[in-house]
Amino acid sequence: MKLTAVRFPLPMEPVGIVLPARFDETVADHGTAAWAWEGGAPDLPIDAFDAPSAPAASAWGLDHVVVTTPDMEATVRALVEVGCDLRRHGPTAKGATAAFLLAGTLIEVIDVPSSTAPRLAGIALETDLPLDDLAARWRASGFEVADPHPAVQRGRMIMSVRGHRLAVMTRR
DSSP: OEEEEEEEOOOOGGGTOOSSEEETTEEEEESSSEEEEETOOOSSSSOBOOOOOOOBOTTEEEEEEEEEESOHHHHHHHHHHTTOEEEEEEEOTTSOEEEEEEESEEEEEEEOTTOSSOEEEEEEEEESSOHHHHHHHHHHTTOOBOOOEEOSSTTOEEEEETTTTEEEEEOO
């Protein structure tokens, strides 16, 4: 199984990307949160859609997709049952419980006991472009953007476009 596409209300126009666009092997599209799978989606209450064809977004990649859930074990089990490779499961540096699964794209599952159901909670892109320049372009278009800062992964920087479920990181 492989995650082939994700859909979020992504504000990519300020940085010159028209969606849908292919970030490495995964397509990102604009709209209500949903995902597309090769071979069928996992048995989770997350909307599925048919992945559109899309041109490559040069200088960009998809680092990971975030799923939040009130039931970590059931969500991880559903992902493993469709062939996702569980890479790590346990506490994070920030004290949350998370699981990391490989489905072509990395999926980070975060335990949020107060949530009502599993949901696609966000997307993290990676880029070769300077994060300070990207932040300035989003801000000039009226978006609230956190200043780039060190990511959990050593040697990487990250920023978020607040209110849009979007983080952008420097490439590995």
